[in-house]
Amino acid sequence: MDDGEWRRAAGAARAQVLGDDGTRLPPGDPVPAEFREYLVSVAWGAWARGGPLDNRDRSLLVLAMTAALGRMDRFRLRLGAAPRAGVTDAEVDELLFQITACCGAPAGNSARTAVREVRGARERT
Numbered sequence: 229m230d231d232g233e234w235r236r237a238a239g240a241a242r243a244q245v246l247g248d249d250g251t252r253l254p255p256g257d258p259v260p261a262e263f264r265e266y267l268v269s270v271a272w273g274a275w276a277r278g279g280p281l282d283n284r285d286r287s288l289l290v291l292a293m294t295a296a297l298g299r300m301d302r303f304r305l306r307l308g309a310a311p312r313a314g315v316t317d318a319e320v321d322e323l324l325f326q327i328t329a330c331c332g333a334p335a336g337n338s339a340r341t342a343v344r345e346v347r348g349a350r351e352r353t
Contacts, residue, residue, distance in 0.1 A: 235265060238272035245275065245283060246309045287313035291323060295339040296331040303339060307346045317347070 257264075275286055287310050294303040310320065320343060328336025 234273060234276070235269045237276035238269045241275040242268055242272040245287065245313055246305070247312060282314075284314035287315050288319065288323060291315075291320070291339075292327055292330075295327045295335050298335065298338065300338055300342050304342050304346055307342060308350070 275283070281289075287306065290306050291303060291310065294300075294306060307320065324336055324340055324343065327339050
């Protein structure tokens with residue numbers, strides 16, 4: 229796959245997992261296009277390459293990693309997209325136990341709060 233095909237595949241993986249809300253840029257986005265393309269190709273290239281992990285597995289891993297790093301804005305974004313990747317609410321509930329056990333109570337509590345917020349917003353729509 230050449231660079232152009234790789235970037236397109238990474239962008240397609242991003243759109244498939246995040247949907248329109250996750251791929252739309254805010255008005256006046258200050259991030260230069262070249263840097264944005266780089267981020268998409270690096271971050272989403274891992275998804276586009278295939279391999280033994282499916283989108284569900286990758287989504288669960290990203291949820292755990294963003295919670296561990298305290299990146300709750302990204303955690304919320306990925307949590308909202310998780311059902312598109314086949315992640316169930318029951319799996320997210322179980323993941324909260326793993327996050328708390330491995331990353332500590334503050335990470336687990338922050339993730340649980342984000343889960344309540346995202347699910348509440350989902351139920352209101």
